Amino acid sequence: MKIDILAIGAHPDDIELSAAGTILKHIEKGYTVGICDLTRGELGTRGNAALRLTEAEEAKKVLGVKFRLNTRMNDGFFEHNEVNMISIIQVIREYQPEIVLANAISDRHPDHGRASKLISDACFYSGLIKINTKDSNQKNQNPWRPKAVYHYIQDRNLKADLVVDISSFMDKKIEAIMTFRSQFFDPESTEPTTPISSKSYIEYIMAKNRAYGRDIGVEYAEAFTVERNIGVNNLFDLI
Numbered sequence: 001m002k003i004d005i006l007a008i009g010a011h012p013d014d015i016e017l018s019a020a021g022t023i024l025k026h027i028e029k030g031y032t033v034g035i036c037d038l039t040r041g042e043l044g045t046r047g048n049a050a051l052r053l054t055e056a057e058e059a060k061k062v063l064g065v066k067f068r069l070n071t072r073m074n075d076g077f078f079e080h081n082e083v084n085m086i087s088i089i090q091v092i093r094e095y096q097p098e099i100v101l102a103n104a105i106s107d108r109h110p111d112h113g114r115a116s117k118l119i120s121d122a123c124f125y126s127g128l129i130k131i132n133t134k135d136s137n138q139k140n141q142n143p144w145r146p147k148a149v150y151h152y153i154q155d156r157n158l159k160a161d162l163v164v165d166i167s168s169f170m171d172k173k174i175e176a177i178m179t180f181r182s183q184f185f186d187p188e189s190t191e192p193t194t195p196i197s198s199k200s201y202i203e204y205i206m207a208k209n210r211a212y213g214r215d216i217g218v219e220y221a222e223a224f225t226v227e228r229n230i231g232v233n234n235l236f237d238l239i
Contacts, residue, residue: 003066004031006097006146008088010115011041011075012056013180017205018103018152020063020173021166021223027064028169035060035068036091038084039075046191047182058179062172066140067095076111080118088122090133093141096213100146104154105225112154120227123149150224153212162230163212167219170209174202 005026009015015023017034022189023033037056042049053070060068071087102119103112122219125131127145153160157229166173178184182191185199195201206220213221232238 001034001066001094002032002096003034004097005033005099005101006036006092006095007033007065007101008036008038008091008103008115008119010038010078010103010109010111011044012037012052012059012070013041013177013183014103014154015101015152016059016063016173016176016180018104019152020223021169021209021220022101022152022164022177022224023063023065024169024172025164025166027206033063033065034095034097035063035065035102035233036088037068037070037081038073038078038088038118039111040070040072041075044073044183045194046189046197051179051182055180055182061108062176062179066226075168078111078114080114080121083120084118085125086131086133088119089126089131090135092123092126092146093133093144094135096144099149101224102149102151104156104158105151105227106156107142108155120149120151123237148226148228150226151224153225157208158223159224160212160215161226163216163221163223165213165216165218165221166209167213167221170206170220173209174206177202177205 007015040049041052103115133141209220213222
């Protein structure tokens with residue numbers, strides 16, 4: 001299955017929090033999207049690995065993506081090494097995305113920046129013909145390099161290189177986020193309080209998207225950074 005966009009996140013819910021609106025918008029436009037979570041988020045204070053996988057599957061249905069898979073790297077301790085690189089390359093070569101969405105280049109959670117570099121490097125190495133990988137049926141895979149990697153902005157408010165209008169998809173984005181109910185506000189929960197479990201956290205996410213939207217004159221937007229220059233055919237495409 002070839003797809004247009006592959007969204008990769010260190011943890012289940014990374015993508016929902018920072019790029020769900022962009023995914024929903026592109027699916028409505030007819031593009032195909034898949035998701036790859038690197039870990040099961042097993043070090044999260046609330047919930048557990050099995051529950052996170054169940055929540056991720058529910059979020060998949062809300063978003064309408066073609067697939068959602070998990071490479072089962074070790075949450076908190078995955079390294080930038082050959083084994084982890086190859087696992088991402090195999091996914092890239094299997095689904096041949098034109099665009100990859102990746103974690104923030106720098107963020108409060110150390111996993112995010114580390115995943116960002118790992119994903120970006122995997123996208124490059126995936127195009128090298130001398131790196132040999134096999135698919136799930138043990139067939140040799142062909143090299144494939146995505147045309148672009150865009151890093152979604154997460155907890156820290158980084159300077160954006162581009163923003164995407166998601167005004168029509170904000171409600172659906174919140175619905176996707178809240179499929180990870182174990183992580184967010186629940187007045188009946190007896191689990192410890194965390195920085196993202198407060199009642200005001202979802203309001204913060206909406207305010208953040210509203211702030212990025214204000215720059216382009218829309219109600220809500222999601223923000224991204226890039227590692228290379230962005231090219232356009234027409235200056236009016238940037239309005």
